[in-house]
Amino acid sequence: MxxxxxxxxxxxxxxxxxxxxxxxxxxxxxxxxxxxxxxxxxxxxxxxxxxxxxxxxxxxxxxxxxxxxxxxxxxxxxxxxxxxxxxxxxxxxxxxxxxxxxxxxxxxxxxxxxxxxxxxxxxxxxxxxxxxxxxxxxxxxxxxxxxxxxxxxxxxxxxxxxxxxxxxxxxxxxxxxxxxxxxxxxxxxxxxxxxxxxxxxxxxxxxxxxxxxxxxxxxxxxxxxxxxxxxxxxxxxxxxxxxxxxxxxxxxxxxxxxxxxxxxxxxxxxxxxxGEFPAPVGPPLSGQVRRYVGPHAPSTNGGIVRHEVAAGDVVEAGDVVARVVPLDGNPEQAVELAIDHDGWVTHRYPGATAYENAPVASFAVEDDGDVVGTPEDD
Ligand SMILES: [Zn+2]
The missing domain is CATH 3.40.630.10 (Zn peptidases)
Known part of the structure; x- marks a missing residue:
């Protein structure tokens, strides 16, 4: 057809x-x-x-x-x-x-x-x-x-x-x-x-x-x-x-x-x-960036995600971007999730329930990768 x-x-x-x-x-x-x-x-x-x-x-x-x-x-x-x-x-x-x-x-x-x-x-x-x-x-x-x-x-x-x-x-x-x-x-x-x-x-x-x-x-x-x-x-x-x-x-x-x-x-x-022709939207951070999904909820326990950043926020490596809190709210068992790249937040993942290893957000992080690549290196 x-x-x-x-x-x-x-x-x-x-x-x-x-x-x-x-x-x-x-x-x-x-x-x-x-x-x-x-x-x-x-x-x-x-x-x-x-x-x-x-x-x-x-x-x-x-x-x-x-x-x-x-x-x-x-x-x-x-x-x-x-x-x-x-x-x-x-x-x-x-x-x-x-x-x-x-x-x-x-x-x-x-x-x-x-x-x-x-x-x-x-x-x-x-x-x-x-x-x-x-x-x-x-x-x-x-x-x-x-x-x-x-x-x-x-x-x-x-x-x-x-x-x-x-x-x-x-x-x-x-x-x-x-x-x-x-x-x-x-x-x-x-x-x-x-x-x-x-x-x-x-x-x-x-x-x-x-x-x-x-x-x-x-x-x-x-x-x-x-x-x-x-x-x-x-x-x-x-x-x-x-x-x-x-x-x-x-x-x-x-x-x-x-x-x-x-x-x-x-x-x-x-x-x-x-309506009026809108101006382009500038990036929150200059330089080459790539998509990055993370950080991830611990592989030991899931919980409820409390984001500490929002879309458009600029972050630095080491910043805590979310916490995973147990359902009973016990602060001693809450886990902080830090990002290990510089970048900015494109979006948070919907749904506050994080299963083991679930990513909590998506970022644009600094990238020095080539603009081309080959699957033959796999
Ligand atoms: Zn789509």
Missing amino acids: TLTLPDPEPGTVVRDTIEVIGQLPTGEPETLPCIVVNGVEDGPTLWVTGSIHGNEVTGLAVCQDIVHDGLADHLAGRLVSISNLNPAGLRRNWRQSYYNNDDPNRKFPDVEYVTQNADPGDTVEGPRPPRQQKILCRRLFDCFSEDADALLDMHTASAGAHPFVIRDRVLYGRGLRDESEARELAADLEAFAEAFGLPVVFEYAVEEYLDQSLQCSTSGSALNQAGIPAVTVELGQHHVVEEEWRRQGVAGTYRVMEHLGMVDDAAAVAPDNL
Whole structure:
């Protein structure tokens, strides 16, 4: 099954759907909403996708709101906006899809896929055939790897989260690309990520990246398999549309379109629903940073987490960022959790109950890692 995108005349907008599963068990097809804006001049194709995690709805609203009737007249190239990549998650306000309760953002084709499948039409997946979510992701991958020149994937992190853009390291080796090609792509990616106007945070180093299957995320697959600039954008908290970060998401998309040469002046062409064009959000700390999840509750006992920092706070190595308190409140058995890096808090983990080894927060910590990496060192 090959996905068919709407194909409007130059200078027009089409709001339509694309069929991604021919027939669900209940008899109907599964479709995704798809808006295509075809500009009056030639230029690149930018894909903007949202809510592959079905409860991350600020990104969904961004995808709805980046399109307005007058855009096509000012656009060079094509804008493809898919506000929901996960209908089976959106219907129940849930991160996963309910086909097999998979995280859809870990099911896109990965390094092994590229090595084993020279022809993307092949279905070499090992002794068990791929299940529904992986098939759906593959259809999407085949479509955007053919169609898109760049991709923005809109997410949210957790309650009160500071917004940020996640920049992955570009992988080389294993038949993907050589190191010099990886460095070229990383330079394009740097300019693309910076253009959005939110703090840029590197994804985990290669070993942890592969361990967490992030090469199989939407943007990881677009970047590292399809070889196009692609980032994940984190816009605050789950479950509700956050107006401030919706506006930053729309403005960031227009700043990226200006960077790609698709519009001349982002602020002048932006939709009315944006209000005044917001200024970029500066990072709380200068210099290269990467994502870091921790510190972790003790492996000896769980408890109730009392955070001592909030999103956006700057921390130094050794700072206590949380305490894990036993349910009876005994202060003598409370455990202090210190961070062992300098950095800033991107978000606290939701839910105050910490089981053994549970991480309590996520940070952007100082990083001197390379912008490219190879899985061949594993
Ligand atoms: Zn997400």
